[in-house]
Amino acid sequence: MLQHTTLRSLTAGLVALATSCIAFAAPVVTPDPPKVNAKGYVLVDYLTGRTLVQHNADERLAPASLTKMMTSYVLGTEIKNGNVTEQDMVKIGPNASLYTNAELRGSSLMFVQVDTEVPLGELNRGIIVVSGNDACIAVAEHLAGTEDAFADMMNAYADHLGMTGSHFMNSHGLDHPEHYTTAHDMATLGAALIRDLPEEYAIYADKSYTWDGREQFNRNALLWDKDLGADGIKTGHTNEAGYSLVSSAVKDDMRLVAVVMGTDSTRARNAESRKLLQYGFRFFETVVPYEPGTVFAEERVWFGTQEKIELGVLETVATTLPKGQRKNLKADFELTSRPEAPIAKGDQFGVVHVTLDGEDIATYPLVALHDVEEAGWFSKLIDHILLFIHNLTN
Structure with a gap:
């Protein structure tokens, strides 16, 4: 079990400094749907x-x-x-x-x-x-x-x-x-x-x-x-x-x-x-809080030619919200697998959870935003040793 697979809260500009700008926020009220006379x-x-x-x-x-x-x-x-x-x-x-x-x-x-x-x-x-x-x-x-x-x-x-x-x-x-x-x-x-x-x-x-x-x-x-x-x-x-x-x-x-x-x-x-x-x-309203290419995490890559890889979303991330609630969106991500080379752009390593008031309203794949090639045998040997030590100490 990897320690870095725990959930991490991100704000990504959605809630930034909201409380310092507004002392008292009016509640957002969505009325009940209209009565519709139909079967x-x-x-x-x-x-x-x-x-x-x-x-x-x-x-x-x-x-x-x-x-x-x-x-x-x-x-x-x-x-x-x-x-x-x-x-x-x-x-x-x-x-x-x-x-x-x-x-x-x-x-x-x-x-x-x-x-x-x-x-x-x-x-x-x-x-x-x-x-x-x-x-x-x-x-x-x-x-x-x-x-x-x-x-x-x-x-x-x-x-x-x-x-x-x-x-x-x-x-x-x-x-x-x-x-x-x-x-x-x-x-x-x-x-x-x-x-x-x-x-x-x-x-x-x-x-x-x-x-x-x-x-x-x-x-x-x-x-x-x-x-x-x-x-x-x-x-x-x-x-x-x-x-x-x-x-x-x-x-x-x-x-x-x-x-x-x-x-x-x-x-x-x-x-x-x-x-x-x-x-x-x-x-x-339909909102797109995260555009394709948005970075959510930078993670250690094992057995690759690069030390780090950027993880995020590659698809358009849209969700439907009551009007006035966009500022209250938050995002958490969860890593479900360890990034190991070779890695192709789009490979999934976790899930992004978009939440409103603590409730999940949408989930999206957390994917590699670029390729990482496999390293040579000596670099991979070093990573195997480091990974063995990492697992022992964690």
């Missing part, structure tokens, strides 16, 4: 993944057209991977026309015509902006042959993203007893669209789309709220599901993802989503 909801900080508000977030609910986010994710990934292009022409089959598929009548449509060919990129916009069920079926059949096979692809992607509470039976979201998701899973999917497919996600901000001379408007009313900073994501409605909305907005370098499922009206889903987003922006 299930969640509010998540996109960058850190921290859940700020939730209720029934893991309850299985009918997703309605929120399903199209997964259809979009599969299609966007196929385009990104080069398996298809937006210029590919898609033959519209009878399953994708309201005139030959009675299930589509009365639902949201792009209004593609059977036996015509439509560019895949246009169908993509028809799915995202105007929530076209016909466009979903056309894309599903183009990518997988049948909609059942495409549903298998959707479920495989859901498993990959960790959406453990979801199961998809179709590409559009019309009600089915085995077609369900959760508010938490929809937040996960929304974040994945933003993170993995920025070009695909950019389409979600479009307020309208015109196909074959017919202009239709995006049902996400938050896009018209200039103060909110919303740029997506997707609405949904069926009789079973109620009115739902997955939304995302950016303000002051903070992005939030809100999910509201099962409200009573379009007005309610907009109002309840706005409540969550405004609460998050008003009372929380």
Whole structure:
């Protein structure tokens, strides 16, 4: 056991001289979350993944057209991977026309015509902006042959993203007893669209789309709220599901993802989503207390060409805090292994614990910030002797 593996407190400029500058500090108060009238909801900080508000977030609910986010994710990934292009022409089959598929009548449509060919990129916009069920079926059949096979692809992607509470039976979201998701899973999917497919996600901000001379408007009313900073994501409605909305907005370098499922009206889903987003922006902030390359420790290296190595963080260290609490952050680090050469930049030797009021709020790997080559045999022999003596005396 090494003595230098004990915890050491660091301030790293976060609390420096705070008490000498402020005699009396006003308490930081974060009010309770707003009451949201929905079957299930969640509010998540996109960058850190921290859940700020939730209720029934893991309850299985009918997703309605929120399903199209997964259809979009599969299609966007196929385009990104080069398996298809937006210029590919898609033959519209009878399953994708309201005139030959009675299930589509009365639902949201792009209004593609059977036996015509439509560019895949246009169908993509028809799915995202105007929530076209016909466009979903056309894309599903183009990518997988049948909609059942495409549903298998959707479920495989859901498993990959960790959406453990979801199961998809179709590409559009019309009600089915085995077609369900959760508010938490929809937040996960929304974040994945933003993170993995920025070009695909950019389409979600479009307020309208015109196909074959017919202009239709995006049902996400938050896009018209200039103060909110919303740029997506997707609405949904069926009789079973109620009115739902997955939304995302950016303000002051903070992005939030809100999910509201099962409200009573379009007005309610907009109002309840706005409540969550405004609460998050008003009372929380995303902070980056440590930039990549921040040094936390300088430790003895054994068997190396250098005597010391700098240990710190190489990734962007972000966390979500109640506003006004940044000055109270502290960091501790714990060494879990002894630095022995050869060492490559990024090798982990411990953990950094970021704490607020004595409570861990984030942990990050403590890694080597540079390489250290292995020393020659004579230097290593000396270190073996020194290390033997060190272990005896400690």
